[in-house]
Amino acid sequence: MTEHPTSHESRRSAPTAAPSASPSAGTAGTAPPGGVPDPRSALQQPAATGFVPVPGTGFAVRGGDDIGIGGDRSVTASAGPPDGQGATRGAAEPAADHGPAGDASRAYGDARDSSYGASYGAPYGGSYDPYGEVAMPADGRPAGVPGDEPGHGQQRPRPDGEGAQAAGAQGPPTVPPARSAHPGESGENRETAAARQASGDRLRFIGAATRRIARGIDLDEIVLGLCRATVPTFADAILVYLRDPLPVGDERPTGPVVLRLRRTDRIPEEPDTNGLRLPVLPAQPDLGPAMGGTAAELSEVRPGGPLAEVLRGVRPLFGEAQAARTALPELLGPDTRLPGGHRVILAPLRGRRRVIGAAVFLRRPDRPAFEPDDLLVAAQLATHTALGVDKAVLYGREAYIADALQRTMLPDSLPQPTGVRLASRYLPAAETARVGGDWYDAIPLPGSRVALVVGDVMGHSMTSAAIMGQLRTTAQTLAGLDLPPQEVLHHLDEQAQRLGTDRMATCLYAVYDPVAHRITIANAGHPPPVMLHRGGRAEVLRVPSGAPIGVGGVDFEAVELDAPAGATLVLYTDGLVESRIRDVWTGIEQLRERLAETARLTGPNPPPLEPMCDEVLDMLGPGDRDDDIALLAARFDGIAPSDVAYWYLDPKAQTAGQARRLARRALARWGLDELTDQLELLVSEVVTNAVRYAERPVTLRLLRTDVLRCEVGDDVPQLPRLRQARPSDEGGRGLYLVNRMARRWGATRLSMGKVVWFELSMPPGAPRG
Known part of the structure; x- marks a missing residue:
């Protein structure tokens, strides 16, 4: 040097x-x-x-x-x-x-x-x-x-x-x-x-102490840094009071100023007469020989009072100073006894814009008193601590806003589609104020199917969260069109390119059909899903990885796999399996092993979804929270073949009557005769509309689950619209009847036509699928 x-x-x-x-x-x-x-x-x-x-x-x-x-x-x-x-x-x-x-x-x-x-x-x-x-x-x-x-x-x-x-x-x-x-x-x-x-x-001590204080990123770390830097080097005990609540940024607090005892610290007691060392008391502010009595937990600063004047003055004072002698009882309580001599320093904590608290440094009577130069040391410690507290409060507010923004873009609650049970988790990154772009979603589709989506926008910023929100909205729109998974990823890739050249993300899109017990998966550079089978066997599914969304000019490939009843599909983002201490494939293998261990605890029955998600997150150790984590678990129950009735009907004038007879027989077989009249009327209206314009056979499917669902498909892509028929109109009242009598109804455009569906509530005590 x-x-x-x-x-x-x-x-x-x-x-x-x-x-x-x-x-x-x-x-x-x-x-x-x-x-x-x-x-x-x-x-x-x-x-x-x-x-x-x-x-x-x-x-x-x-x-x-x-x-x-x-x-x-x-x-x-x-x-x-x-x-x-x-x-x-x-x-x-x-x-x-x-x-x-x-x-x-x-x-x-x-x-x-x-x-x-x-x-x-x-x-x-x-x-x-x-x-x-x-x-x-x-x-x-x-x-x-x-x-x-x-x-x-x-x-x-x-x-x-x-x-x-x-x-x-x-x-x-x-x-x-x-x-x-x-x-x-x-x-x-x-x-x-x-x-x-x-x-x-003194200078070297101030430098070391302020560096220790500055290492903290949250409020507790900064206050703890002050205590550890000063006890026992500078003082035998310290009390730190902070405003409650602490003002944030340019906020102007209203109401009385209240100081709360945030932390106390002291060196261990001397051995007693029997040679036994007394324990440290970290939880309560009784500081033993350094101070008689117990400090007050809360102290209200009276406007114009002695404590307010000392805090306004900013400069540290010895406890024997006239201003401090009247301010300390107001801060610590009237029954508190303090050591004599220059063994107490009262140092206001002033942030960037206002006083936010006070620190009291104490020495035992058997220790040399503070010197005048120690006031300069206390002033430096108080200044750096107050600025650190200001930083921590602002940083904490930013972290809260970032986390709130992230969560508002995630689903408030998951749907409960037929034949599948869902559970999810989201954890922000351990480092505060690092909002990410992870998301998950579950979107009901026609035919009791459900789309499962999980994605991760690269980067950690408000921009990443905003891009995540746009991609999630785009995925929901594309899912509503009932496009195949690979086409959904293709359109997401085009949307990401429109957002910017460096807007890349990974995404996995899967569609589960509970009737066929099959799942179709397309992947865009995302970690592969893990399937937990009934009986405890866990496997990493072999899905083509593909390129991330936003690269452009990439063809995505979809695979169709078996999804047996009782199996569980686990979708996740890379924050769960990748960190600074392990690579992604090691993390995936650890995830597979954790799922298998969890399943062995429940024997032949699959583990409950919510506890299973908690077990998966428990695999994270110290240093494993470098990134935010999104987790989506789907338990496939499926729909039994006995609860499905399916027919192909030729588009003829007699087709509506044939559909009514088939529906009546299915209800009789399921013991739902109470719904016969209602179902026959609605089936007749929907099938009549389909037969009028269809050129290929019309499909009729009935599903018995917790509701009775009817689906009518044809090869005409135009979706029906609900309108108010005029008194002179001969038609146009079919959908009006469906809207009034059905529990829910809708229409979805398919690649080869459309499907019009409606649901009827099951009568009380009726057998369910």
């Missing part, structure tokens, strides 16, 4: 400038009574040419340089002016660890390799963790600065005078014999180096 030229110049000039480092020169600071130098006294001296002291930070910078808060090690900083002995070497300045320059930097007290728990962390103890964690000593006592002589691990004097009083009570501190790391270096310079090291350690 490139070093700052100033550091080289200071190291080269160090041997020649040694005499200026004597205490009499007055440039390194003034020692207080007792012989212990004040590490902050150097900041009270005028800065040398080219260096500007930064108030409240404990260091100075060369004119024109920027200070990178966040752990940037390319910054040149100094705790005081250049003294001719390398004083310009900053605690945050990098240096090579080899050669003469590295030796000189170590000799002059370079804090690059020190830890936050070693100088600034002398009250904290332990060693530095790049993510803001410090390992506390096993005995819980403050640790000294590594490498200091006995006596130099003592606490440095603090501006609040607490350390000075303690020193006065015990008499003047004993100054150990100075052991200079460089010829001519005094103990006073070592104290100055320790101050520089503390400033650099």
